[in-house]
Amino acid sequence: MSIVDLPPELFPNVALHLPLCEAPSTLLALASTNSTFHELCLPLLYSHVILKNETHALSVLKALTTSPEKTRFVRGLHITSELSNEVRLSSTELDVVRAVERLIRTGYLSDLHTLELHLQGGEWYKRLDEELGEIIWYEGFGEFEAPFWESLKGFCPNLRNLSLKPVEASEDCVERLSGGLRSLYLDPNSYEEMCFDPFLDMNFPYLESFTVGHWILGDLTKAMRFWERHSTLRDVCIGAYPGDAWFSDCSSMDVSGFLPALRRLKASFINVRNLAPILHRLISLEVSSSLNAQVPYLLREILPSGLPNLKSLLIEQASNYGGRFSEHEAVYWYETPNGEFKEAEKPKRLKQGFLKPMVDGYLHSIARGAPNIEELALEGRDMDMKNHHRILGDLSNFKRLKKIFVQYLPRDLDEDTKDRFASLARDTAEACPLLETFGNINRSLDQDSNYLVARISRAGDNEVKEVRLGLGNGLVVGQENCAFPLTSGGLSANERSALAVLKELAQREGKGNCVRGLHIASTLSQKTLDDPNAIDVLTALEKLILSGGLPRLQTLEVHLYGTSWYIHDDPEKREWQRPLEGYAEFRKSCWTDLEQFCPHLRSLTLSEIGNTEDNHLTNSGLFDIQNLTHLSLQFRSGSLDRLGNKKLQECVANMAPHLRSLCLYADSQDGEERLFIDEYLDLSFPVLDSLKLVWWELEDSAKAMEFWDRHPTLEQIEIDPLVGTLWWFIDCSAMDTSAFLPRLRNLKARFQEIRNLAPILERLSKLEVIGSNNAQVPYLLRSVIPSGLPNLRSLLIEQTTNFYNVEFSEIEGAHWYEATNGVFKEADKTGRCRWRKPMWNGYLHSISRGAPNVEELALSGLEMRPKNHPRIISDIASFQRLKRLFVQYIPKALDALDKKEKEQFIALARDTAEACPSLEIFGNFGSPRVLVVL
Structure with missing residues (x-):
């Protein structure tokens, strides 16, 4: 017997056994087979109307309003839709909610038993009036107002299942329908704090399915009484915050009459764990x-x-x-x-x-x-x-x-x-x-x-x-x-955490009043880009600031990782990368909001700043911020052009009298305008103690030296320029350096810059050397500075593996090495780049002699690989105070490491710890950051 032989009266029963999500396509295919099946399946096809976007929804709703012969078959109406500004601004179009309301008022949906309406996104119901500096709400647009609820009550007497998202209606609106509801889905507007407790006083005598989104629960006892009163529930979904309990621990309860019909449960682990005695029913x-x-x-x-x-x-x-x-x-x-x-x-x-x-x-x-x-x-x-x-x-x-x-x-x-x-x-x-x-x-x-x-x-x-x-x-x-x-x-772990904290601060009134510093390091996942119902970290932060939720904020730090969230492939134009406008950007309103709603802000650290969809960087408002004492800006690649640089100079000049810390990443792409730091060096910063400059070019070394002379307050300097630029420090060997950078304690620069500062390096507690060749750093610590650097506590050495097209014999210290007995020697200088000095071969014993009190050591150099690590362990052991050692052994993403690679890294950590009694951490530096805590 085939489906062709079935009596017509059985077709509705067959359709009921199809999963609802698959019913439309299955019935449409069947209706297209022949005229007989068309007549049988057409009423069934219209029994549940499923619409998945605004255009489709408005078109079908309009057709149903004028087609009572089809609308009378509808038993379930399921819509997920965005609400566009085009519809809001139209004088003729109804939004989806109003279109549904109009259809209900025709009286054609008298047999409707299920209504599901999920509105995606959030910008459709409000906007910021920049002139007034206030939020303007679009009254009546996309809202479930009183006439909507009255229509449901009066024209859909058989309604049993209701799923609405987001909901701003009061509990009174829901209570009007509570007597006959079998299914209820309530998800609040995610930008407002909404307490669920008033709903818990209601009674839903026939309720079978109950779903709540991100509501706040105030009274757990009241929630437990609600569950006890609703023994008909078969399906419970709790979408609240992971740490919030909506159920008490049932271990010591008599659960024989507690949710006896429950068959499906969705909740965080803490809630599932509390319901352990009844999970066997699921x-x-x-x-x-x-x-x-x-x-x-x-x-x-x-x-x-x-x-x-x-x-x-x-x-x-x-x-x-x-x-x-x-x-x-x-x-x-x-x-x-x-x-x-x-x-x-x-x-x-x-x-x-x-x-x-x-x-x-x-x-x-x-x-x-x-x-x-x-x-x-x-x-x-x-x-x-x-x-x-x-x-x-x-x-x-x-x-x-x-x-x-x-x-x-x-x-x-x-x-x-x-x-x-x-x-x-x-x-x-x-x-x-x-x-x-x-x-x-x-x-x-x-x-x-x-x-x-x-x-x-x-x-x-x-x-x-x-x-x-x-x-x-x-x-x-x-x-x-x-x-x-x-x-x-x-979402990625750090993104999920950031969004959860920002949401909690936004929804819990007064909680943000205690926040003085907000530090966010987050990726931006594909979900926040793809999902129209998702919100990215920056947008969530803007909304929190705009709500006045951080009135005492003094420090804001936001780092965004990676680039995949703002560039993507464009196969039609055959371009590999194209900016995604408007996604996760520091928009113009962000800067005005910061000044208005965070009046105590003094420290600002931001990465990946660029042109936005509403403004060029120069007009963004970023450069109008005042009164900061700490400023750190990293610009999106190629965003800071000559005009932007000029505006940035003016901004820094205005802050200069009270800036204590300044960090600027130029980040100019190849082929873009060259960015020079010289005009900044004409400024005076009377209280500046920290300066970090990355990827800038310098035209005048003498001007740089004048700048250092004028700033004796500096304690930390990091200079990481473009390759080939002039030296930022001139050789100080013949200078009186007693008053030159007297407070300097932390320094990061190229080897030659550090070599030029040799007479003052004894003051340092932290030193990072980049771009050194062969044993130049051991040469500096042992031959140039015979007494070494006994005050040094932290040392990073980056030994270059590329020597470019240079006359290698002319590079100072490039052929120097120290024998194990302490004798200084020179290798054969014949030829160009003929001799190489890897870190594992007689390198580190010189470092331990020249910087014996180092507690932190980071190494990146020639042939520094896991297979050669055993060859440095004995030299590492000579660092008597070493607590933290970082190497660069893992070049790929952590989640790409197999078990063998992880075990190898842990084994190296153990071997090193056995040789170094004070060692606490053995880590991979760079990306990924992997730590083995010992």
């Missing part, structure tokens, strides 16, 4: 913000019998931690392959020591604790395409696994990446005989986004026959009636 579980192996610990030790009824599981393993690491439950727990429960050793000095990636002995515990999983989504440490093969053995233990979702793919895919993804899908399908879908976790509601899935077809003997790539949906179990069943996307 078929779907989504756990966010878990640390290390907390979820395996829950499934294996807290629940010895596991969760055999569970069919769908999502685990988000956090990659950074708040508070003291050791205070989190089970962060050191793990299970061995033979089933033993153990605790990792707790480091004495480390808050965040033991890290348990998902690819290393994690999933075998999940397979034992939830053996009947059919859907699995994983987001965690080291989960990437390179490491996927390491989990195949554990995945094969899930005997019923049909769908797996991972977070491996970037936004822009090339064919090689797609082929690799398909290959991983095939390998996984061969290990999991029931697997049907291998998917990438979605990052947004944008259906054009990179939500790639591989669908697996099998032959009669279950052999993998074909892997087809396409777009798809996420976890479905427990969400069969959801129009947008998307697994959650992720």
Whole structure:
């Protein structure tokens, strides 16, 4: 018997068994088959209308308003839409909310039982009036006002499921509908503090599904009474902050009557842990913000019998931690392959020591604790395409696994990446005989986004026959009636932390009053670029400042990592890089807001500053800021042109009388205008104690020396110029240096600059030498300065590996070396660059003699590789006070290191620590920064 033979009256029942997200495409395909199926499927096709953008939504809503013969079939209306300024400004167009309201008032939706309306973005409901300096709200635009609620009550008597986002309506509006609701989704406007407690006094006698977004919970006791009163609940999703508990610990409760119908739960680990006694009822579980192996610990030790009824599981393993690491439950727990429960050793000095990636002995515990999983989504440490093969053995233990979702793919895919993804899908399908879908976790509601899935077809003997790539949906179990069943996307660890803190400061009134310093170092993830509902770090910061939430802020420091968030490939123009205008930029309003709302600001550090979509850098307002005592600016590559440099000079000149610290990165690209520092050197800074200048050019060395003479207050100087520029310091050997930079303690510069300052180096406690050749630094410490630098505590040496086209024999100290018995010698000077002096060969014993009290040492030089490290250990041991050693052994990203490479690095750390009794840290400097704390 085929579908053709089914009685017509059974077709509605067949359609009910289709996952809602897949119903429209399935029914449309069936309706297109022939006229008979067209007649049968057309009413079913209109029973649930799913609209995914503003243009589509407005078009369909208008058509339904004038087509009662189609509208009468609608039982569910599901819309996710942006609200554009074009619609707001139009005199004829209705926004989506008003269009829905107009459709409801026709009376054609009297049988509607489900309304889902998610509004994306946030700029559509307010703007800043720059003349008034005030926020202007667009009253009535995109808002759920009283007429909307009255329309629902009067014209949709059968409404049972309501999902609205964002909501600014009072609890009274919801209460009007509470008597008949079966599903309720409430997500507040993310820019306003909203307490959920008033809703907890309501009664929803038929409520089955309850989802709350980022609300504030004030009374946990009231929340527990709410759960106790709503025994009909089957589906609960709590999207609040990770550390906020919405459930008390149920371990000592009688839970027989507590949420007895619960089948699906989505919450942070702390909430899931508190509900442990009732988790056996679930078929779907989504756990966010878990640390290390907390979820395996829950499934294996807290629940010895596991969760055999569970069919769908999502685990988000956090990659950074708040508070003291050791205070989190089970962060050191793990299970061995033979089933033993153990605790990792707790480091004495480390808050965040033991890290348990998902690819290393994690999933075998999940397979034992939830053996009947059919859907699995994983987001965690080291989960990437390179490491996927390491989990195949554990995945094969899930005997019923049909769908797996991972977070491996970037936004822009090339064919090689797609082929690799398909290959991983095939390998996984061969290990999991029931697997049907291998998917990438979605990052947004944008259906054009990179939500790639591989669908697996099998032959009669279950052999993998074909892997087809396409777009798809996420976890479905427990969400069969959801129009947008998307697994959650992720932010980078530091970005997530920054956004969480900024949001909390914005939403908790008065909390920002205590903030004196705000220091942010963040990547900007693809999610914040792709997701119309996401907000980037800078926008969140601007909104916090604009709200007056940081009235006493004195120090602001923002560093943005990488470049992928503001440049991208443009294949149509065949350009590799093109700026993404308007994304994560310091807009003009930012600078005016800072002066107005942060009147006590005295220290400002910003990176990646450039032209913005609303203004050229010179007109941005950045250069109008006054009254700072500390200024550090790093400009986006090529952004600071000659005109901008002139404005920057004026800005610095205005601040000069009270500046204590100045740091300027020129960052001019090849072929751009040359930027010279000379005019800045005409200024006087009477209290300046720190100066850092990077990538500037100098035209007059004499002017630089006059500048140093005029600034005896300087304690720290860092000069990192473009290659080939003039010297910033003239040889001081014949000078009276008693009054020349008398307070200088920290210095970073090229070797020749440091060589010229030899008579005053004894004052230093920290020295960073860049661009040295062979044993020039040992030569300086032993031959030029016979008494060495006994006061030096920190030393960084960068030994160049390129000697360019120079007459090598003319480079001072380039052929010098010291024998182990302390005799100074010269190597043969024949030829150009014939002789090289690697750091591992008789180099460091000279450093230890010339700077015997060094506590921090960083080395980057010739043949400094892991295989040669044993050859420097004996010399390293001669540094009797060494506490921290940094080498440059790891050239690639940390997440690209395999287990063998990590173990090798740790072994080198151990060997070095055994030779150096005071050593505390052995690290990789540069990128990535990897530390082994000993």
